[in-house]
Amino acid sequence: MTSIQANGYPIYFNEKGYEFLNLHLKENKYSNLFIIVDSRTNELCLPQFLGYLETELIIEIIEFDAGEANKNIETCIQIWKVLTELGADRKTLIINLGGGVVTDLGGFVASTFKRGVDFINVPTTLLAMVDASVGGKNGVDLGNLKNQIGVINVPKMVLIDTNYLETLPKNEMRSGLAEMLKHGLIYDKNEWEKFLDLKGLDFADFDGFIYRSVSIKNEIVIQDPTEKNIRKALNFGHTLGHAVESYFLEHENKTTLLHGEAIAAGMILESFISKGKNLITTAEYLQIKSTIKSIFEDIQFEENDLKPIIELLIHDKKNEYGSIQFALLDGIGKIKINQEVDNQLIEKAFEDYKS
The missing domain is CATH 3.40.50.1970 (Rossmann fold)
Known part of the structure; x- marks a missing residue:
């Protein structure tokens, strides 16, 4: 390479x-x-x-x-x-x-x-x-x-x-796969579609998938090295994903999540929010949800988990002037940054994730 x-x-x-x-x-x-x-x-x-x-x-x-x-x-x-x-x-x-x-x-x-x-x-x-x-x-x-x-x-x-x-153990390989899926979702629809059928994926060329994923991140970072604009696209799935990861890291009665496990859940949640804001279709959302859930086990959320997870969002680094900013899908392969989302839609995303 x-x-x-x-x-x-x-x-x-x-x-x-x-x-x-x-x-x-x-x-x-x-x-x-x-x-x-x-x-x-x-x-x-x-x-x-x-x-x-x-x-x-x-x-x-x-x-x-x-x-x-x-x-x-x-x-x-x-x-x-x-x-x-x-x-x-x-x-x-x-x-x-x-x-x-x-x-x-x-x-x-x-x-x-x-x-x-x-x-x-x-x-x-x-x-x-x-x-x-x-x-x-x-x-x-x-x-x-x-x-x-x-x-x-x-x-x-x-x-x-x-x-x-x-x-690497299998769970850590899956953890990295979450970011590769993200790169396809935010930037390259063709790359995303390669992962729709994992059984049919040729892992002999996995180096090629890694190379493309690194290239995507690099192409975005070169445009915006200090994350003032388009680099925020890389945070898709991370606003809620990081809050979930932090919450599970803090609580002794929760199993600590690998980064990719939390981000996988975050991508499903933020895809639902993208659908709720009419940025992606229901069919696109269901494709994303089913694909990610076929790779990652569900995270078990209790009713009393949601409020403290949502409260953690205020610490997200993308936030400006006290406003929570999301990077959301604008169709598969495209992104919209600086999107404000109300708590009601976030709560609905968690309800749908558990269904």
Whole structure:
């Protein structure tokens, strides 16, 4: 696969990417190299990654516990302290090897340490490959509120090696698939239609699906790097999806959801809202609902869950002047941003989701 030129950095794929990574290490006079991993990628991905590296730099590994619960400022403080203790300076390079939690948090750590050091993202999950590691968003959660603290700052490169997907359990592969479905729904109807019959899908060309999904996100981000306009389209399914994810993360009696599981539910809910505002037809909505539900298990919502989930919407980052802003479908393959939605329609979306 040929590389993709993003907004200020290249995205390389598979073994060819390591050639460019090693060339980058050779051409830039870094003082040292730190690789940030979580406990999962340290075990499953780091040995393979180190086998490709060609450098005489001193390499230090920084590991933190895997999981969204650790994507917070406390983890960043611990990593900043380790970087300081081990002599990191302005000429340090940080490589983030892991899923979305690692690339989001590691990118934030690098962007803020000594006012910013170079970093490279090497995503190891499907979700990180098609979404989290691309686009320059870096950050952490504030309590149970998703991605409230962060910066937009691009890496020196992104290296996507799909061999790392062999380390993933099925539920994490599904989680990444949610973002791929989203890219089709908001931007490319033909891409969406490829996923209508999963049994007939040729997974031998899954690299091609990943490549197209990355291309779609990149094409949108290039138009609007700082999310003032069209980049908000990428938040389809995320306004309610993030609220659901945050609510389930906060409550001990709820099973923590993977990001893609929450976003899948969010896409169904926001598709219903799109139908309620006459932006898509009933047939389009039912196609979306049935397709997503054929892949993802239903999330069980109790009656007393809805009010606190809706209250969490006020913290969504797209909101302006206290008004909740949705990105809604305008037919499959198109989007309308900055859409206000009343609570009654949101409640109806949850009722229909449960039916």
